[in-house]
Amino acid sequence: MVEISSHSCVRFIPRTKQTSYLRIYAGDGCYSMVGRVGGEQGVSLGKGCDFVEIIIHELMHALGFWHEQSRPDRDNYVIINWQNIQPSETDQFKTNDPIVVDTLGQGYDYDSIMHYNSMAFSKNGMETIMARTGGVRIGDNLKLSRTDITKLNLLYNCYYKIPSMMRLLPWRFGTRGFWPQDRFEDDIIGMDFYDAYRSELLNERPYSRTAVKNKNLLWPNGVVAYVFDNRLGYHQRLIRQAMDRIESVSCVRFVQRTRQSDYLYIFPGDGCYSMVGKAGGKQPLSLGPGCYYFEVAEHELMHGIGFWHEHGRPDRDKYVQILMQNVDRRESSQFGKNDPMVVDTLDEDYDYRSIMHYGQKTFSANGLDTIVPRVSGVPIGIAKDLSITDIRKINKLYNCKSKEIVSTPAQLIATTPASSATTQPGKYYYSNYSMLRIINYIFG
Known part of the structure; x- marks a missing residue:
C-alpha cells in the first residue's frame, strides 16, 4: 500500500464505517476484483501470495x-x-x-x-x-x-x-x-463480473454464479435502462420479447434510456455475453450472430440483472459431475466452482431446469459429455424459458412483494429439464470503476 501511495494520490485507510471497502483475507490463492464494485469487496492473499510484488499486483487490480x-x-x-x-x-x-x-x-x-x-x-x-x-x-x-x-x-x-x-x-x-470505459472479465460474467472482476497473479478464482450477493450490483427499484445499437435491426423485437417475459413474472422493468447514467448497451458483438448485475455507466450486453434466440436473449438479460450460471454454485458437485477431460481446454474456466463468500443461492435448491444452466455437451472437445447430472435421466441445458425457480429467484432478489412466489417441490426441480445457455462463455466484464482516491480496507 505504501508503494502505491508514495507514487500517487491514492490512499489506503483502515475502515471505520464506510460501506464500500476491501476485505483482505487469506483465501485460496491470490485474486481480486478489478475496480470498486461497492460493499464488502474481497482481495485474497493466501498461501504463496506473501510477496510484495504479488500484493502490489492484487491491489492494482482492486484499483482498476x-x-x-x-x-x-x-x-x-x-x-x-x-x-x-x-x-x-x-x-x-x-x-x-x-x-x-x-x-x-x-x-x-x-x-x-x-x-x-x-x-x-x-x-x-x-x-x-x-x-x-x-x-x-x-x-x-x-x-x-x-x-x-x-x-x-x-x-x-x-x-x-x-x-x-x-x-x-x-x-x-x-x-x-x-x-474499463467510464466506470465499468463471454458468458461467465464480466461478471462473474462478479466473473468480473476478480483477478489473480498466478491463481485466478471466479466469484458467485447464481445471484449476486452484493446488493450494490442490483438495479435500483428493479428498473433497468437500456439502449439498442441500431445494427441490431429487427432483432430488437426478439430481445424486447425476452424483456417482456421477465417483466411478466417479476417487478423488474426494462425502460428505454433517457438520461440515466447507468444502462445496458445492447449491441451485436462477437458472441453472446453480458456483465452480471449493474456495473455502472454504459454496460455492454452483446447479442451477435448466432445469439438471436429467445432463450439466449433471456439468459443474457438474466446475467444483466444479477444472475450467474447455475452449474457454478458452490454446492454443484452434489448435483452434477464435471468431466474436465472432455472440456475444450480454452473454456475450462467456465466450469469453475464459485466462492460461497460472495454467492447467494437465495435459499433455493439446485435447479437442473434453470435458463442459466449449461447443457450436457457444452464446450465439449470430443463430442462427449462435459456435465452429467447425478440424478439419472435428468436432461440439462434444453430450457427455452425461465424455470419456476428462476422466476422465484428474480422475485426474491428484487424483493417483488407484489408478485406471488410459487413454491416448487424439490423433486420437481430435480426432474425437469434445464436451460439452454448456449452463449459464448468468457466475456463477462464486471466491476464499477469509481474514480475514488480513498480506498477503505479491513483485514479478515
Missing part, C-alpha cells in the same frame, strides 16, 4: 487495472505459445474486448507489475509468453514501473504525480485498450 498482456493490441508486442500453457489456464491469456477498455493513451509496457512472466502457467517448463522485441524481459518487476505510475495517476487525476520521463512503446491502437 487489468493484466498488461490482455490488451487488445498485445499480439503486436508478445507471442502467446498456447501449446505450452496448462489447459486449465488458457482463459488467462485471452485479450480484452476494446469496447470496455481504455489505455489512457499509454503504450504497451513490458515492465508493468501487471504483466505475466514468460513462464506463467507453463505445463512443460517452456515459455508461454515471448516478447517480440529481442532481449526484453517480462514479468520480473518487483515494483511499479514508470508506466504503471503514469497510468495510476492519470486514472485518479493525480496530475502532479505523473513522472516527467517514461519508457513507452508507440501506441498503435488508439485511445482504448486498458481501462
Whole structure:
C-alpha cells in the first residue's frame, strides 16, 4: 500500500464505517476484483501470495487495472505459445474486448507489475509468453514501473504525480485498450463480473454464479435502462420479447434510456455475453450472430440483472459431475466452482431446469459429455424459458412483494429439464470503476 501511495494520490485507510471497502483475507490463492464494485469487496492473499510484488499486483487490480498482456493490441508486442500453457489456464491469456477498455493513451509496457512472466502457467517448463522485441524481459518487476505510475495517476487525476520521463512503446491502437470505459472479465460474467472482476497473479478464482450477493450490483427499484445499437435491426423485437417475459413474472422493468447514467448497451458483438448485475455507466450486453434466440436473449438479460450460471454454485458437485477431460481446454474456466463468500443461492435448491444452466455437451472437445447430472435421466441445458425457480429467484432478489412466489417441490426441480445457455462463455466484464482516491480496507 505504501508503494502505491508514495507514487500517487491514492490512499489506503483502515475502515471505520464506510460501506464500500476491501476485505483482505487469506483465501485460496491470490485474486481480486478489478475496480470498486461497492460493499464488502474481497482481495485474497493466501498461501504463496506473501510477496510484495504479488500484493502490489492484487491491489492494482482492486484499483482498476487489468493484466498488461490482455490488451487488445498485445499480439503486436508478445507471442502467446498456447501449446505450452496448462489447459486449465488458457482463459488467462485471452485479450480484452476494446469496447470496455481504455489505455489512457499509454503504450504497451513490458515492465508493468501487471504483466505475466514468460513462464506463467507453463505445463512443460517452456515459455508461454515471448516478447517480440529481442532481449526484453517480462514479468520480473518487483515494483511499479514508470508506466504503471503514469497510468495510476492519470486514472485518479493525480496530475502532479505523473513522472516527467517514461519508457513507452508507440501506441498503435488508439485511445482504448486498458481501462474499463467510464466506470465499468463471454458468458461467465464480466461478471462473474462478479466473473468480473476478480483477478489473480498466478491463481485466478471466479466469484458467485447464481445471484449476486452484493446488493450494490442490483438495479435500483428493479428498473433497468437500456439502449439498442441500431445494427441490431429487427432483432430488437426478439430481445424486447425476452424483456417482456421477465417483466411478466417479476417487478423488474426494462425502460428505454433517457438520461440515466447507468444502462445496458445492447449491441451485436462477437458472441453472446453480458456483465452480471449493474456495473455502472454504459454496460455492454452483446447479442451477435448466432445469439438471436429467445432463450439466449433471456439468459443474457438474466446475467444483466444479477444472475450467474447455475452449474457454478458452490454446492454443484452434489448435483452434477464435471468431466474436465472432455472440456475444450480454452473454456475450462467456465466450469469453475464459485466462492460461497460472495454467492447467494437465495435459499433455493439446485435447479437442473434453470435458463442459466449449461447443457450436457457444452464446450465439449470430443463430442462427449462435459456435465452429467447425478440424478439419472435428468436432461440439462434444453430450457427455452425461465424455470419456476428462476422466476422465484428474480422475485426474491428484487424483493417483488407484489408478485406471488410459487413454491416448487424439490423433486420437481430435480426432474425437469434445464436451460439452454448456449452463449459464448468468457466475456463477462464486471466491476464499477469509481474514480475514488480513498480506498477503505479491513483485514479478515
